[in-house]
Every structure is written in C-alpha cells, then in structure tokens.
Amino acid sequence: MKKILMIGWELPPFNSGGLGVACYYIASYLSKKTKLTFCLPKKLPINKVYFDLIFAEEEIKILKGYNDLKKYVPLEMFEEVLSYGPRLLAKIKKENIEFEIIHAHDWLSGLSGVYLKENLNKPLIIHIHSTEIERTGNNPNMVIYHIEKEILQKADLVISVSNLTKNIINKYYEIPNDKIYTLYNGIDLNPTECELIPYILKLKKEKYKIILFVGRLVLQKGPDYLLSTIKYVINYYPRVKYIFAGSGEMLEELIKKAYYENLLDYVIFTGFLRDKNLWSLYSLSDVLVMPSVFDPFGLVALEAVKFKLPIIISKTSGVGENLNNCLKTDYWDIMKMANYIIGILKYEPLKNELTNNAFNELSKFNWEDRVNRLLEIYQKI
Amino acid sequence: MPSVCFYFKVHQPFRLKNFTVFDINKNIDYFDQEKNKFYLDRIVKKCYIPTLSIIDELIKETNYRFKASLGITGTLIEQLSLWHPEVIEKLKKIVSTGNIELTGETYYHSLSSIYSKKEFELQIKKHKKLINDLFGQNPKVFSNTELIYFDELEDILKELDFQGIITEGVDRILDWRSPNFIYSSPQGKLKILLRNYRLSDDISFRFSFKEWNEWPLTAEKFSYWLEQFNGNGEVINLFMDFETFGEHQWPETGIFDFLINVVFEILKIKDFNFLTLSEAIKTYPIRGQFSSPYPITWADTERDLTAWIGNEMQKDAIERLYSLENKIKSLGNDNIIEIWRKLQTADHFYYMCTKWFSDGDVHKYFNPYENPYVAYLNFRNVLEDIYLKIKNF
Numbered sequence: 150m151k152k153i154l155m156i157g158w159e160l161p162p163f164n165s166g167g168l169g170v171a172c173y174y175i176a177s178y179l180s181k182k183t184k185l186t187f188c189l190p191k192k193l194p195i196n197k198v199y200f201d202l203i204f205a206e207e208e209i210k211i212l213k214g215y216n217d218l219k220k221y222v223p224l225e226m227f228e229e230v231l232s233y234g235p236r237l238l239a240k241i242k243k244e245n246i247e248f249e250i251i252h253a254h255d256w257l258s259g260l261s262g263v264y265l266k267e268n269l270n271k272p273l274i275i276h277i278h279s280t281e282i283e284r285t286g287n288n289p290n291m292v293i294y295h296i297e298k299e300i301l302q303k304a305d306l307v308i309s310v311s312n313l314t315k316n317i318i319n320k321y322y323e324i325p326n327d328k329i330y331t332l333y334n335g336i337d338l339n340p341t342e343c344e345l346i347p348y349i350l351k352l353k354k355e356k357y358k359i360i361l362f363v364g365r366l367v368l369q370k371g372p373d374y375l376l377s378t379i380k381y382v383i384n385y386y387p388r389v390k391y392i393f394a395g396s397g398e399m400l401e402e403l404i405k406k407a408y409y410e411n412l413l414d415y416v417i418f419t420g421f422l423r424d425k426n427l428w429s430l431y432s433l434s435d436v437l438v439m440p441s442v443f444d445p446f447g448l449v450a451l452e453a454v455k456f457k458l459p460i461i462i463s464k465t466s467g468v469g470e471n472l473n474n475c476l477k478t479d480y481w482d483i484m485k486m487a488n489y490i491i492g493i494l495k496y497e498p499l500k501n502e503l504t505n506n507a508f509n510e511l512s513k514f515n516w517e518d519r520v521n522r523l524l525e526i527y528q529k530i
Numbered sequence: 531m532p533s534v535c536f537y538f539k540v541h542q543p544f545r546l547k548n549f550t551v552f553d554i555n556k557n558i559d560y561f562d563q564e565k566n567k568f569y570l571d572r573i574v575k576k577c578y579i580p581t582l583s584i585i586d587e588l589i590k591e592t593n594y595r596f597k598a599s600l601g602i603t604g605t606l607i608e609q610l611s612l613w614h615p616e617v618i619e620k621l622k623k624i625v626s627t628g629n630i631e632l633t634g635e636t637y638y639h640s641l642s643s644i645y646s647k648k649e650f651e652l653q654i655k656k657h658k659k660l661i662n663d664l665f666g667q668n669p670k671v672f673s674n675t676e677l678i679y680f681d682e683l684e685d686i687l688k689e690l691d692f693q694g695i696i697t698e699g700v701d702r703i704l705d706w707r708s709p710n711f712i713y714s715s716p717q718g719k720l721k722i723l724l725r726n727y728r729l730s731d732d733i734s735f736r737f738s739f740k741e742w743n744e745w746p747l748t749a750e751k752f753s754y755w756l757e758q759f760n761g762n763g764e765v766i767n768l769f770m771d772f773e774t775f776g777e778h779q780w781p782e783t784g785i786f787d788f789l790i791n792v793v794f795e796i797l798k799i800k801d802f803n804f805l806t807l808s809e810a811i812k813t814y815p816i817r818g819q820f821s822s823p824y825p826i827t828w829a830d831t832e833r834d835l836t837a838w839i840g841n842e843m844q845k846d847a848i849e850r851l852y853s854l855e856n857k858i859k860s861l862g863n864d865n866i867i868e869i870w871r872k873l874q875t876a877d878h879f880y881y882m883c884t885k886w887f888s889d890g891d892v893h894k895y896f897n898p899y900e901n902p903y904v905a906y907l908n909f910r911n912v913l914e915d916i917y918l919k920i921k922n923f
Binding site for chain 2: 475476485487488489491492495499501502
C-alpha cells in the first residue's frame with residue numbers, strides 16, 4: 150500500500166460543514182489500511198483522532214503575485230490558502246515525513262497540493278467536495294474558479310463526490326471524464342447520543358408535525374423554496390413547525406419572507422447546531438427536506454435516514470444518485486414538494502416504507518467500503 | 531406425440547393521472563387518457579400489429595397447423611376500441627381462422643380472486659360476455675391475473691363452466707415431476723396446464739441476453755431442446771407476455787424472425803404439433819394432481835404475490851380499495867363502480883413494489899412513476915378523493 154499525504158482544511162469540531170466530517174472519516178478508515186499523514190493549515194486543539202496529524206508551520210511566506218490577487222478576493226482565509234503549501238513543505242521537511250501520493254481536498258487545500266507536487270515531484274489527487282460553480286449557482290468568483298481550474302488540470306487524478314459534480318468538473322473545468330472518479334461519501338453507522346431540546350420536545354408532545362431543514366442558509370441549499378411550501382401545507386396541517394437548523398447569509402431574507410407572508414408562527418430558526426443537539430432534531434422530526442439548488446453530495450440526507458426520518462431531496466443532490474428510497478423533486482417545484490410533505494404526514498404506510506427501506510440502504514454508504522473503493526482509485530495512479 | 535401450447539397474455543392498464551393532495555375533492559378525472567394513448571400507440575406499433583400479422587401469416591403458411599392461445603383483458607380491449615380499432619379487426623381476423631383460442635380472464639386484470647370472490651366471478655362473467663360479443667368464442671380455459679392459482683379456485687371456475695386453468699409450473703410444488711403433462715386440481719374439477727418456465731423464459735427474458743451461455747438462441751437450437759421431450763412429455767407450455775415480441779425483446783434482437791422460424795422448426799420435428807389450450811386438455815390424459823392451498827403466480831423467483839401485495843403501501847392501498855366494495859355497490863352509480871374496478875387492475879399495485887428497488891432495479895416496465903412511493907401517494911390520493919365522493923353522494 151502506498152503512503153498517503155492527505156491535505157485537509159478542517160476537522161470536527163472545527164468544521165463549517167460536510168468537508169471536515171468526510172475528511173475525518175476517510176482519514177480514520179484509511180489509516181487502518183495504509184500509512185497516512187493528515188495535514189491541517191494551522192494548529193488546533195484536536196484530540197481523539199486515530200491517525201497521524203500534522204499542522205503546517207506557523208510562519209507565513211507570501212507567494213509571488215499574492216498582493217495582486219488580494220485585490221480581487223476579499224477573503225481573509227486567502228492568505229492561509231496561499232501560504233498553506235510553503236508552510237506545509239517546511240513542516241514536511243522538518244519532520245522528514247514520507248509519502249508517495251498527495252491527496253488534497255477542494256481548492257482550499259488543493260493549491261498547496263499543487264505546490265507540493267511541483268516541489269517534491271509526487272503524484273497529486275484532487276478530491277472535490279464542491280466547486281465554485283456549484284456554490285455560487287454558476288456565478289463564480291473568477292479568481293477562485295481559476296485556482297480550481299488550475300489545480301484540477303495539474304492533478305494526476307480527480308475524485309468527485311458524485312456524478313453530478315463530476316459533470317460540472319468535466320463541463321466547466323474541461324477535465325476529461327476518464328481522469329475523474331466518483332467516490333460517494335459515507336456515513337458513520339454507529340449509534341449516536343442525542344440531547345433532546347426541551348422546546349422541541351414540548352412541540353412534539355403538543356402534537357406538532359415537524360418539518361426539518363438542515364444546512365447553511367444560503368442560496369445553494371434552497372431554504373427559501375422549502376419556506377414557500379408552508380402556506381400550502383398549513384391548509385392540511387395547521388399544527389406544523391418548520392425548523393431551519395443552520396446559519397447563513399439568507400437568514401434575514403427568510404425571516405422577512407415569513408413575516409410578510411404571515412408565517413412567523415410556523416418557523417423556527419435554531420442557528421447552527423451540531424452533534425447531540427442536531428441528532429435530537431432528527432429524532433424528533435417527521436420529515437427532512439433537502440431542497441438544494443445544487444448539492445454535490447448532501448450528507449444531511451443520510452444523517453436523517455440514519456434516524457429513520459423520511460426524506461425529500463432535490464434532484465440536484467449528489468446523494469440521490471446512490472440513494473433510491475426517498476422522494477425526489479426539482480428544488481423549484483414547490484407544489485410537488487408540498488404534496489410530498491403532506492403525503493408523508495398523512496399516509497403512515499408511505500412514511501414507514503420510506504424510512505425502513507432507506508435505512509436498509511445505508512449499508513451502501515458504510516465508510517469501510519467507501520475507503521476500499523478509494524484504495525482501488527489509488528491503484529489507477 | 532408432444533404438443534406445444536403457446537399462450538400470450540395481452541394486457542394494458544388504465545394508468546392514473548398525476549393526482550396530488552391538492553387535487554382531492556375538486557372533481558378531477560382519475561385516468562390519464564393522454565398517457566394511456568401514448569403507451570398504447572407505442573405498443574400497437576412495436577408489438578401488436580407486427581406480431582399479429584406474423585401469427586396470421588404463420589397460420590396460413592403452415593396450412594393451419596400453427597395454433598396459439600391469447601388472454602386479452604377487458605381494459606385493453608376498451609383502450610383498443612377507443613384508439614386502435616384496427617387491432618381489434620386484426621384479432622377478429624386471426625380468431626376467425628379457428629386456430630386461436632381466447633382464454634377467460636378477469637376483465638380488469640385484477641387481484642379479485644384474492645380479495646373478493648363476488649367481484650372475481652363478476653369480472654370473469656363480464657370478460658366472457660365481451661369475448662363472446664366481439665369474437666364469438668366462449669372461453670373454456672381460465673387464465674388468472676399473473677397466472678394466480680390456488681385450490682379454492684376450482685369450485686368457482688367449475689361453476690363458471692371452465693374446464694381448465696393455466697398456471698406456473700412451480701418447482702416447490704412439482705418437486706421431481708415434470709410440467710410437461712396435464713394435471714388435475716385436488717377435487718378433479720379442473721385440468722391444469724403448467725408453464726414450462728425454463729423454456730418460456732428462454733424466449734421472454736433471456737432471448738437477447740448476451741451473457742447467457744446459450745446466446746444467441748436460434749430456432750434450430752430451441753426446437754432441438756423441445757425434441758428432447760419426445761417420449762417423456764405431452765404438453766410443452768410456452769406462456770409469456772405478448773409484449774415479448776417487439777417490446778421486451780426489440781425487433782433488432784431478431785425476435786420476430788425467431789418466432790417465424792421456430793414455428794416451422796417445431797413442425798419439422800417428427801410427431802410434434804401445436805394445440806390450443808382446450809385442445810390440449812382434451813387430447814391428453816391427466817397424469818397427476820397439482821395442488822397449492824396458497825396463491826402461486828408466474829412472477830419473479832418467488833412465484834408469489836409479493837410484487838403486488840408485498841409491502842405495507844401495497845397492502846394498505848388494496849385493502850382500502852376492496853373494503854369499499856359494499857359501500858360503492860350500494861350507491862348504484864355505474865360510473866363510480868367502473869372507476870373502482872379500473873383501480874383494481876394489478877398494475878397499480880405493481881408500480882408500488884419496493885423489492886430490489888434499493889439496487890435501482892425497478893419494476894419499471896411501462897411504469898409511469900419514478901418510484902414506488904410516488905405510485906402509492908398518487909393512488910392513495912385518488913382513494914381519498916373517492917372517500918369524499920362517496921360521503922357526498
């Protein structure tokens with residue numbers, strides 16, 4: 150087995166979304182099968198990981214051209230992205246870390262992957278969890294887009310979390326399809342501990358039906374489309390609460406929309422939740438809707454299934470390529486989404502068949518298999 | 531002298547409109563005539579017309595030695611009358627040769643034999659009348675929906691004047707015995723013809739399957755296999771969906787040439803001939819008893835009803851439907867009764883089947899739904915509408 154240098158950007162609990170979670174599990178399972186060193190851009194108090202973890206050196210060495218780029222990219226993290234490669238190289242040399250393949254996740258770590266490839270002459274795999282095209286609804290920040298394009302073209306092999314994203318990489322970044330391998334994410338199937346939120350528990354006891362959204366409140370995740378179903382659903386289920394678990398730039402817009410349509414009684418915004426609190430929401434809800442305009446994968450769908458929650462997902466979600474036992478709709482098809490929500494609330498057999506069959510399907514997403522597939526992909530290089 | 535019995539099931543359902551919860555109680559029609567016409571146009575062009583023409587020619591060119599049996603459902607005949615009367619004319623023409631036997635069916639291709647004996651009888655009678663009126667034949671052999679058979683049927687069918695029934699040659703019942711003989715039901719009221727599933731599936735499923743070690747299947751090879759039964763079999767029953775020809779197996783696979791050639795090849799074999807189903811049960815003696823207290827079918831590997839009533843959604847939908855029987859009949863409104871019966875067509879429940887769905891292997895043939903859940907939701911919404919209709923009556 151080849152030794153792997155895996156370049157990541159974040160790990161739980163210091164993660165903003167699915168990328169950190171996926172990296173954590175890939176690294177954990179992979180380290181059982183091969184020598185793996187996982188890298189993060191800065192030192193964080195992460196304990197309880199069962200793989201070798203290194204942090205890039207602290208001192209910052211500015212790349213050539215950085216000051217020019219800075220004008221166009223108002224991202225504070227940009228400095229960290231650009232300096233990640235040199236800082237990591239310094240660390241690798243200092244600690245004399247050995248590896249044969251570089252495996253970097255998304256553009257945030259991808260740029261340093263390219264830097265290491267060029268300096269150490271090792272093959273590079275770029276693992277794409279989402280592209281700028283997808284994150285912005287094809288209205289990309291051109292600097293980020295060009296960085297992505299460059300790292301994808303310089304990579305020896307590309308891994309994509311779904312065929313949906315593979316097609317984007319092919320079409321918008323001009324990467325030949327035979328260089329891209331799809332590797333679906335997995336889910337941790339071990340039981341998880343819940344910490345019930347008293348208010349939600351109270352709603353449940355008062356026989357409210359709970360419709361759940363989990364994800365960042367951004368355009369890409371489509372929370373506004375779900376909000377639009379409320380006025381139809383309440384005609385059938387007046388005792389209903391839509392819970393939006395997540396934070397993001399659309400929060401204000403969503404609150405305003407609910408206010409103007411006189412729907413504030415039906416919505417709850419919890420802010421970003423994680424672990425025990427999030428699990429408890431899954432366990433108390435009646436249906437999860439993932440109305441993403443574009444979701445390269447969509448881990449929350451699998452999390453909901455794990456808690457035996459029936460799910461409705463948009464057709465533009467990568468997870469749907471490998472998960473069959475769910476209801477699928479176009480994100481913009483409000484009436485269909487409402488029809489499905491009411492159907493699930495109304496017809497018990499629909500709910501039961503959906504949840505049981507989807508739950509049985511989760512075995513397709515166990516991390517052990519996912520990582521075995523990854524090892525096969527490593528062989529292609 | 532072994533005989534070959536071809537039987538083709540010819541059926542199309544009345545598919546439902548996309549019917550959401552928002553359509554409930556708005557007095558909207560349930561059936562999607564546009565969609566039904568679309569599917570019918572296609573199947574008529576790809577299968578019915580070419581295959582019926584071939585059968586017509588085969589009868590003449592073999593000097594009336596080629597024979598076959600057809601089971602045509604009432605729901606299909608209604609659709610043909612609406613949109614493709616030329617197919618009915620074609621059917622009349624081949625039936626008039628005397629070489630085509632029409633079997634008894636449930637008019638609506640329903641599972642009424644399982645859920646309502648009263649309804650079952652009524653649908654058989656309705657079908658019998660239709661076949662008699664259109665084709666001047668009085669069906670003597672019964673072919674249930676999906677070839678369902680269980681012992682209880684023999685009393686009912688005997689009373690309805692049937693002499694025989696066809697069903698699946700299920701291994702677990704036959705055990706060491708061969709499907710290639712005539713059997714009788716336990717009380718001896720019916721003769722039973724059993725499908726030789728290996729040979730039937732060689733044509734209907736495996737014909738174009740390139741990984742099959744017998745591919746390509748030629749007429750010579752197939753008739754050679756049949757010849758091996760000379761001396762140890764009397765009836766070789768090849769029962770399949772009519773859509774095998776031109777639809778399940780596309781014309782490019784060579785299925786039409788195969789059908790033509792295999793008939794001539796079989797007639798070349800010494801002592802072989804073709805018989806219709808009722809001729810077969812008249813010609814050969816009963817060689818044993820075939821009994822199943824539980825319903826068997828020709829479906830899947832389980833040969834049971836799980837593709838129709840295997841999951842909670844299917845059971846809920848069908849049980850709710852049949853529980854309306856007395857109420858609906860008491861209203862005395864023919865229109866509602868007719869709708870209720872069209873909803874009994876087995877296809878509606880087949881669309882809700884979740885077996886193998888996790889592997890992406892859907893029962894998707896002519897399936898208007900993207901998945902079994904949507905099929906149930908749609909059907910269930912229609913039922914909800916019917917509840918309200920009845921209440922307001």
